[in-house]
Amino acid sequence: MKVVKEYKLYNGVLIPSIGFGTWQIPNGKEAYESTLYALKKGYTHIDTAAAYGNEESVGKAIKDSGFKREEVFITSKLKAELKGYQIAKDEFAKTIQKLGVDYLDLYLIHAPKPWSVHSDGTEYTAQNIETWKAFIELYKEGKIRSIGVSNFRPVHLKPLIEATGFVPHVNQIFLCPGAIQKETVDFSKPYGILTEAYSPLATGRLFKVELMQQMAEKYEKSLAQVAIRWSLQRGFLPLPKSVTPSRIANNIDVWDFEISESDLDAIDKIVLPPWQ
Numbered sequence: 001m002k003v004v005k006e007y008k009l010y011n012g013v014l015i016p017s018i019g020f021g022t023w024q025i026p027n028g029k030e031a032y033e034s035t036l037y038a039l040k041k042g043y044t045h046i047d048t049a050a051a052y053g054n055e056e057s058v059g060k061a062i063k064d065s066g067f068k069r070e071e072v073f074i075t076s077k078l079k080a081e082l083k084g085y086q087i088a089k090d091e092f093a094k095t096i097q098k099l100g101v102d103y104l105d106l107y108l109i110h111a112p113k114p115w116s117v118h119s120d121g122t123e124y125t126a127q128n129i130e131t132w133k134a135f136i137e138l139y140k141e142g143k144i145r146s147i148g149v150s151n152f153r154p155v156h157l158k159p160l161i162e163a164t165g166f167v168p169h170v171n172q173i174f175l176c177p178g179a180i181q182k183e184t185v186d187f188s189k190p191y192g193i194l195t196e197a198y199s200p201l202a203t204g205r206l207f208k209v210e211l212m213q214q215m216a217e218k219y220e221k222s223l224a225q226v227a228i229r230w231s232l233q234r235g236f237l238p239l240p241k242s243v244t245p246s247r248i249a250n251n252i253d254v255w256d257f258e259i260s261e262s263d264l265d266a267i268d269k270i271v272l273p274p275w276q
C-alpha cells in the first residue's frame, strides 16, 4: 500500500497520517514542551484526551506554536466512565475550553465501557448510543469536524451504526506488530472507518522483540521507525508518543524507506512479550 502523509476520512476531512500521542505526559511543563517540540518537528496532528489530564498544556503549546488553528488537527476523547447524551455535551464543552479552541477536528468515545468494568462482561450499548447521538449533533452543528470511537470491536460498533445510521469516521485501537486486530480492521474497512493505531510501539514492549531489532538493522532505521512505517504501509494511522526530543523527531522521519511485502508479513506474525 502506498504511504500517504494525509488520509481522507469518508466525509472528505483530511487527517495527517501520523499523530503525536500524549498519554502519560503530565500536564504542565512536560506536556507543553513535548507538544511544542512535536509541532516544531512536523507533527500537525495531536492526540489527547480528557482522561490524560493534559488538555490545558497541549492546547497552550498549540496556541504558542505559531500555527493557525486550522493548521493543526486536534483529537480529544470523552472519558470512558462518562456516558450519556447530556454528559457528552457538557464534557465536550469542558474539553474545548481546556484546549482553548472553539472546535475539535476529531472527538472520540474513549472506550465502550468504563475501564473499571472492562472485563466483567457488562455492556454499555444503550449508554453508548445516547452518547453517540450527542456526538452526531455536535458534528452536525459544526463543532467537531469528525467523530469516532476508540477501543470498539465489531460487537460495539454494530449496535451504534444500526441504532443511528451514522458510521464513525475513526476507530482508535491498540494496534502494532504483535497486535494486528484483524477482526476489527476487517469489519471497519467496508464501512470506510479509518483505523488509528495507538501504542504503535506497544508502549515500549516492541523494543524487546528480536525480529524488530533485525529489521531495524536491515533497513538501517530505528526500531521505532520500522514499527511506524509498518503501520503506515498497512494503511493505519500510528500515534507514537515520546517526551524525548530526539525520539519525537525520529518517529516522524519515516518517509524515505520502504518495508518489503515479505517483511511486512513477517512483522505481522510477531508475538509481543508479556507486560512486566
Ligand SMILES: NC(=O)c1ccc[n+]([C@@H]2O[C@H](COP(=O)([O-])OP(=O)(O)OC[C@H]3O[C@@H](n4cnc5c(N)ncnc54)[C@H](OP(=O)(O)O)[C@@H]3O)[C@@H](O)[C@H]2O)c1
Pocket: 020, 021, 022, 023, 024, 047, 048, 110, 150, 151, 172, 173, 197, 198, 199, 200, 201, 202, 203, 204, 222, 224, 225, 239, 240, 241, 242, 243, 244, 247, 248, 250, 251
Ligand atoms: N485510545 C486509547 O485508549 C489509547 C490507549 C493508549 C494510547 N493511546 C494513544 O496512543 C499514543 C501512543 O501510545 P503509548 O503512549 O502507549 O506508547 P507508544 O508510542 O507505543 O510507546 C511510547 C514509549 O516508547 C518510547 N519511545 C518512543 N519513541 C521511541 C524511540 N524512537 N526510540 C525508543 N523509545 C521510544 C517512549 O519513551 P519516552 O516517552 O520516554 O521517550 C515511551 O516509553 C498515546 O500517547 C495516546 O495518544 C490511546
